[in-house]
Amino acid sequence: MYGWIWRHLPGNVWVRAAIALVLALAVVFVLFQYVFPWAEPILPFGDATLTGEGGNS
Template identity: 60%
Template structure:
């Protein structure tokens, strides 16, 4: 998977590294700001009962 992405990035090595870093940052931002907030209310961690 990562090899396929690396082979399809255009440009010389320095540009490929910058593009790979930007791509990874975009994926992390998508997870932190969209996916995790959407999933968090659906997780059972806030339904704690004692007794």
């Protein structure tokens, strides 16, 4: 998949690297702004149960 993307980007190696970096940052931005907030209520990560018994006190 990454090879296909790399072959289809225009320019020399430095231009391709810059475009690939911008694309990766855009994907991360979309994930943090839209996908993760949408999925957070349906994920079980906030269902932790902590008790004060035992452990390191």
